[in-house]
Amino acid sequence: MLSAAQIKHLTSLQLKKYRQKYAEFVIEGGKILAEALQEGVEVKAVIATPEQLDKCRLLAGNIPVLEADEKQMKNISSMSEPPGILAWCSMRKASxxxxxxxxxxxxxxxxxxxxxxxxxxxxxxxxxxxxxxxxxxxxxxxxxxxxxxxxxxxxxxxxxxxxxxxxxxxxxxxxxxxxxxxxxxxxxxxxxxxxxxxxxxxxxxxxxxxxxxxxxxxxxxxxxxxxxxxxxxxxxxxxxx
Structure with missing residues (x-):
């Protein structure tokens, strides 16, 4: 389960200044997550609702998968109807x-x-x-x-x-x-x-x-x-x- 500190951090990434500060961002949805993994994006963790956990574990491989309930997912999601799958990612370096x-x-x-x-x-x-x-x-x-x-x-x-x-x-x-x-x-x-x-x-x-x-x-x-x-x-x- 997500900790309070993780929820606070992931929620902060909805704002540009924190994305830039930590060089991190969030993506939402299974399709975009699959694209990110295929293209070598560094995914720090995948967050999923209980209904999406099995799907995410198959998709994520060795990447940590954290469970979030619906209330937590709504807090960290930028979407009005969260898809139940969210990934915590690192930005690519300019080099x-x-x-x-x-x-x-x-x-x-x-x-x-x-x-x-x-x-x-x-x-x-x-x-x-x-x-x-x-x-x-x-x-x-x-x-x-x-x-x-x-x-x-x-x-x-x-x-x-x-x-x-x-x-x-x-x-x-x-x-x-x-x-x-x-x-x-x-x-x-x-x-x-x-x-x-x-x-x-x-x-x-x-x-x-x-x-x-x-x-x-x-x-x-x-x-x-x-x-x-x-x-x-x-x-x-x-x-x-």
Whole structure:
């Protein structure tokens, strides 16, 4: 059974400042746990309700499995209807992140964690697994980001920092998604970085200055902007096809 100290600690990980302080985070649900284990995420312990204990023991292998009753699970879960399976994980170190050849995706000011997770999942689908984030993007370990990415973030190398510096270090042509950009045909190249901004503010002026090209999604122009996740899906499809 979980101790009071463990409950307090796991509950604190719902907040970004404690996730950063301890370099730990929580994932919820059997599917995401299976994805995390498959991708080598360090899982410190699995927490399960009595009904889920046998399933978790099979899934967890040598990882400790701790029992929690429904009240305890509701306290430590970020979800209104907890799935009954929760994992206490360690963040990957920056040194474990890779900078592979090929395409990279850069996100500027994507503050909504659900949108961020959806974009990560979409990029993973299209095989673009190196992602750069501006400092004002949502936290990748936010529970909503983790849930909406559906485990995709564990397959991706995600680096967050000063985006202009990250783009310069990429040493590749940089393509900005912009309403007044040129044809998406430009994306039919072997390597580059695609930058997508938020639907409300677009790409910042500082980031625009380090972009080499701009690309636009064709449309009739009567809608001011597309949702960032929708735009990412269209551009990623154009990029890999």
């Amino acid at each position: 474990e992140m890779q900078q592979p050849d090929g395409w990279q995706l850069a996100l500027d000011g994507i503050r909504d964690p659900g949108n961020l997770g959806t974009i990560i999942r979409t990029a993973d689908w299209f095989g673009v697994r190196n992602i750069l984030l501006s400092e004002d993007c949502a936290d990748i370990y936010n529970p909503k980001t983790l849930q909406s990415s559906m485990g995709s973030m564990f397959r991706c190398s995600i680096i967050q920092g000063t985006l202009t510096d990250l783009l310069r270090k990429a040493n590749k042509p940089v393509f900005a998604a912009a309403a007044d950009g040129d044809s998406m045909d430009q994306l039919r190249t072997a390597s580059g970085v695609l930058v997508i901004g938020s639907e409300s503010h677009g790409i910042s002026e500082e980031v625009k200055r380090v972009c080499d090209h701009s690309v636009a999604i064709p449309g009739d122009g009567r809608t001011e902007s597309l949702n960032a996740a929708v735009a990412a899906g269209i551009l990623l499809y154009g990029m890999v096809n």
